[in-house]
Amino acid sequence: MRKFLEGSHAVAEAVKRCKPGVISAYPITPQTHIVERIANFVANGELNAQFINVESEHSAASVVLGAEACGVRAFTATSSQGLILMSEVLFNIAGLRLPLVLVCANRALSAPINIWNDHQDAVALRDSGWIMVFAENNQEVHDLIYQAYKVGENPKVMLPVMVNMDGYILTHGMEPVDIPDQALVDKFLPPYNPPYKLDVDNPLSLGLLGDPTVYLETRYALQKTLEEIKDLIPKVGEEFKQLFGRKGLEFVEGYKIEDADSVILAMGSVCGTVKDFVDKKREEGEKIGLLRIIVYRPFPKKIIYELLKEKERLFILEKAISLGMEGPLYTEVKSLFNKPSPKMYGFIAGLGGRDITFNTLEEMLKVGKDKEVSCYFLDVDHSLLKDEFYV
Amino acid sequence: MFGPLAAKPGSSKENKTGSWRTLRKPKFLQKNCIGCGLCKLICPEGCIIGEGKNTYINDELYCKGCGLCSYICPKKDIEMVPERK
Amino acid sequence: MKEVKIFARAGQGAITTAAILGEALFYQGLYAYAFPHFGAARMGAPMNAFLRFDTQPVRNRSQIYNSDYIIVIEPTLVITQNCFSGLKKGGIAIVAKRENTVLDSPKDVKLVALYAEKIAMEVIGRPFSNTVLLGAFAKATGEVELENILKAVEKRFLGKPEVLKKSLEAVKRGYQAVTE
Numbered sequence: 001m002r003k004f005l006e007g008s009h010a011v012a013e014a015v016k017r018c019k020p021g022v023i024s025a026y027p028i029t030p031q032t033h034i035v036e037r038i039a040n041f042v043a044n045g046e047l048n049a050q051f052i053n054v055e056s057e058h059s060a061a062s063v064v065l066g067a068e069a070c071g072v073r074a075f076t077a078t079s080s081q082g083l084i085l086m087s088e089v090l091f092n093i094a095g096l097r098l099p100l101v102l103v104c105a106n107r108a109l110s111a112p113i114n115i116w117n118d119h120q121d122a123v124a125l126r127d128s129g130w131i132m133v134f135a136e137n138n139q140e141v142h143d144l145i146y147q148a149y150k151v152g153e154n155p156k157v158m159l160p161v162m163v164n165m166d167g168y169i170l171t172h173g174m175e176p177v178d179i180p181d182q183a184l185v186d187k188f189l190p191p192y193n194p195p196y197k198l199d200v201d202n203p204l205s206l207g208l209l210g211d212p213t214v215y216l217e218t219r220y221a222l223q224k225t226l227e228e229i230k231d232l233i234p235k236v237g238e239e240f241k242q243l244f245g246r247k248g249l250e251f252v253e254g255y256k257i258e259d260a261d262s263v264i265l266a267m268g269s270v271c272g273t274v275k276d277f278v279d280k281k282r283e284e285g286e287k288i289g290l291l292r293i294i295v296y297r298p299f300p301k302k303i304i305y306e307l308l309k310e311k312e313r314l315f316i317l318e319k320a321i322s323l324g325m326e327g328p329l330y331t332e333v334k335s336l337f338n339k340p341s342p343k344m345y346g347f348i349a350g351l352g353g354r355d356i357t358f359n360t361l362e363e364m365l366k367v368g369k370d371k372e373v374s375c376y377f378l379d380v381d382h383s384l385l386k387d388e389f390y391v
Numbered sequence: 392m393f394g395p396l397a398a399k400p401g402s403s404k405e406n407k408t409g410s411w412r413t414l415r416k417p418k419f420l421q422k423n424c425i426g427c428g429l430c431k432l433i434c435p436e437g438c439i440i441g442e443g444k445n446t447y448i449n450d451e452l453y454c455k456g457c458g459l460c461s462y463i464c465p466k467k468d469i470e471m472v473p474e475r476k
Numbered sequence: 477m478k479e480v481k482i483f484a485r486a487g488q489g490a491i492t493t494a495a496i497l498g499e500a501l502f503y504q505g506l507y508a509y510a511f512p513h514f515g516a517a518r519m520g521a522p523m524n525a526f527l528r529f530d531t532q533p534v535r536n537r538s539q540i541y542n543s544d545y546i547i548v549i550e551p552t553l554v555i556t557q558n559c560f561s562g563l564k565k566g567g568i569a570i571v572a573k574r575e576n577t578v579l580d581s582p583k584d585v586k587l588v589a590l591y592a593e594k595i596a597m598e599v600i601g602r603p604f605s606n607t608v609l610l611g612a613f614a615k616a617t618g619e620v621e622l623e624n625i626l627k628a629v630e631k632r633f634l635g636k637p638e639v640l641k642k643s644l645e646a647v648k649r650g651y652q653a654v655t656e
Contacts, residue, residue: 004495004502030514096395116514137533158394168514169537174498175509176533196394205398214396221393272535353514357538 002178007138007170008033010177011077011103011163014145016047017185018101020075022067024052024060029115030167031079031105038075057082061089068098069206071197073149076100079167080107083121087128093160094129095218096206099152099194100160101145102130106268106319107167108352116353117167119268122296123320123328129222131161131229132297133249134267138175140247141165143240146189147249150236155195157229159222164296166269168353180244188243226298233295251300253292254307256282260289262313262368263342265304265333267293270317270356277361288365293329301336311342315364319350326375343368349378408436412456415471421445423466430460430469477530478619479540483559484525484549486517489606492632493547494525496610499628500620501529509534522550522557529619543567545617547609549592551577560585570612572605588616590653599649600642607643611650622651 005013011034015023023042025035041047050067054060057078064074078086083104093100104122108114122132131152135141141163148161165171198204210218230251237248255275257263264274271292281288291307293300308314318327325331330346337344345368350356360378367376426444438454441447449460461469480497484490491512498510506529513524528534546563548554548571555578563569565584572592573579581587590612592605600607607629614622625647633640 002502004499004508098395137535156393166537169511172514173509173511173537174495176502176507196397203400205400206395208396208398210396218396225393269537273537276536355539357541 001181002176004174005138005177006033006172006174007141007165008105008172009037010138010142010175010179011145011165012037012041013177013179014142015075016041017180017182018073018075018145018149018189019047019191020049021072022050022052022064022074023076024054024063024067024074025076025078026054026057026060026082028057028079028082030107030117030171031077031082031103033171034077034103034105057085058089061086061093064100064102065089065093065096065098068093068100069096069198071192071194071199073153073192074100075102077103077105079105080109080115080121083125084109087125090125090130090160091128092207094222097158098160099149099158099192101148101152101163102160103141103145103163103165105167105171106164114352115167117169118319118351118353119164120320120351122162122164125162126297126328129159129226130297131157131159131226131295132164133161133295134164134293135170136253136269136271136292136294138165138170138173138177141170142177142179143244143246144249146185147236147240149192150189150240151229151233151249153192153194154232154236157225157232158194159225159229164268169269178246184243188240229298230300230302249294251293251295251303252307253294255290255292257289257291257307257311259287261287261311262315262365263289263291263308263311264315264317264361264364265291265293265329266317267296267329268319270319270350273356273358274317274361277358280358281365286365296329299332304333305336308342309337313343313345313368315345315347315368317347317349317361317364319348321348321351321375330374343372344374345372345376346374347376347378354379407452408455409450409452412451412454412474414456414474415458416451416454416456416474417449417458417461418470418472419448420468420470421447423468425466427465429463429465433459433463435459477528477532477534477536478545479543480527480529480545480547481540481543481562482525482527482547482549483553483557484523484606485519485553486521486523487519488549489604490523490525490549493549493606493610494527496607496625496628496632497613497620498527498529499631500610500614500624501527503624503627504620506531507533509537513539522553545570545613545619547613548572549606549609551579554579568617570609570616572609586616588612588654590650592650592653595649595653596646599646600639604646607646608650608653611647611652612654613650614647615651615654622647 042051064076067074108118152161240248316330424445431439436453438450482490494510498508501508508529526540568586571589573589592608596605
């Protein structure tokens with residue numbers, strides 16, 4: 001059934017259909033509407049689950065860790081500072097091989113305090129062992145929830161998945177969303193049946209000390225699993241497509257890249273704007289395309305390399321930065337190519353909710369004409385940078 | 392290892408910590424014992440058994456010879472004695 | 477693709493207006509993307525809501541700077557927020573005016589001004605002029621059928637039959653108030 005929904009409610013509808021047994025979350029803008037709606041579902045009996053109120057994100061993550069360890073499908077959502085407060089537990093969830101699904105409403109990190117969208121929160125946790133996906137629109141984020149559980153709960157994977165959606169732009173933006181019948185979801189996503197769980201009838205200890213004789217192997221196993229997912233993800237995407245009749249999970253989405261000389265790389269909702277921009281530039285005669293990275297971890301190295309090795313120029317547009325270095329995506333894409341490689345340009349834009357418009361993208365292409373840049377900030381208002389501190 | 396680090400119950404039974412013992416071991420004199428049970432409670436291996444006065448004894452398969460039972464005994468009824476090899 | 481920008485003070489229902497309009501266009505078989513001016517709004521502060529709609533899925537996520545239509549719920553914002561400046565040539569402005577409102581609209585836009593607040597007071601009994609303006613939008617622009625607006629309003633106020641009845645009436649009165 002198609003509905004006109006804001007992204008937060010599209011997430012809640014998907015979560016309801018996945019039938020989690022435990023939901024725990026702490027409210028933080030712009031994630032709040034997601035858990036508010038889920039709490040409604042639980043309160044009015046539409047979703048048979050425990051909604052556990054907690055006093056912080058650290059506790060919320062700990063609650064869902066416990067639930068998953070007991071073999072119960074669980075869900076949480078957070079944003080920004082909340083994700084960072086959770087981070088200690090998030091590394092544990094990956095290390096304990098618990099297939100939780102978390103929705104992160106991407107938002108900038110303090111200081112200065114800022115509630116608007118960028119990708120710094122999620123990108124800061126890219127080394128945590130989580131599978132990370134970035135959605136472009138409300139339909140995609142809705143569909144990704146089902147596929148996230150399906151991928152993560154595969155007995156050969158058993159890893160948590162972070163589904164990223166841009167704060168406000170998607171969480172508070174309303175769009176038509178196609179919502180599948182429960183029966184279809186049940187067919188796609190069987191009940192959670194983990195190979196191991198905490199169970200009084202069949203006792204087991206989880207969370208043991210991993211001394212130097214075994215810790216390294218646990219990390220090796222995480223890395224191996226993430227590498228091997230490469231075959232599973234397209235399979236799950238294909239199965240989704242067959243059942244639901246919509247585009248399923250893929251590592252990347254190419255938009256008009258086949259004959260392009262220049263390709264813009266980006267993640268998340270800004271890719272919609274970039275697609276319109278690509279169409280405009282194509283009308284003006286520029287051979288340009290977009291490569292949208294959907295799965296950020298595991299990073300699709302080979303796929304990106306194969307698609308882009310012959311291109312002349314790559315524009316990497318990021319809403320996050322590894323301070324003191326450059327945009328992390330730029331670093332990662334650059335590492336894929338030996339000489340001769342495409343010319344690469346790294347751009348930082350849209351931090352803290354700065355609107356990314358066609359003008360921003362025009363500036364990006366213009367800068368790329370003159371020189372190779374690794375970390376160029378777009379839309380900087382230099383008049384603000386004159387004094388020692390801004391008052 | 393392609394799962395979490397996990398353990399089934401009972402794994403500590405397989406680890407015979409008695410082999411760690413060096414030089415000395417407790418000797419339960421069973422003379423002035425008042426049956427307070429402190430030795431049983433403090434034993435880090437849980438390898439002391441007994442119920443009532445002058446009944447306590449250690450399981451040498453697991454006793455590490457740490458000497459805590461001897462230290463805690465209010466009646467000085469547990470002596471640490473050289474290990475006979 | 478058409479773009480709509482809504483001007484209001486926080487609390488006057490700019491987001492609701494965009495949401496209802498988006499839903500109505502959705503019933504019409506169009507793709508719409510309705511979004512608020514992101515931020516922490518305080519009651520009374522000037523704020524915007526936006527709407528894009530098209531026969532194709534809407535992809536552009538940037539804010540709206542040049543719109544085809546504007547809806548001004550709060551007339552005092554016409555000057556302070558420079559509402560007309562971002563309106564395209566040939567665009568339509570739907571403005572809730574008051575007795576003393578001065579409207580110097582540019583020559584190349586169509587101005588549709590109505591006493592929406594007065595109508596709202598008559599129908600609803602409270603100065604919520606946004607539903608009145610939705611009716612006016614339907615008539616003035618011809619982009620959306622009145623019945624789809626009514627259907628969207630119905631869905632919005634499903635749980636509040638009293639409000640719903642009055643709101644539906646307010647939409648119709650707004651529709652009738654536009655005569656040209």
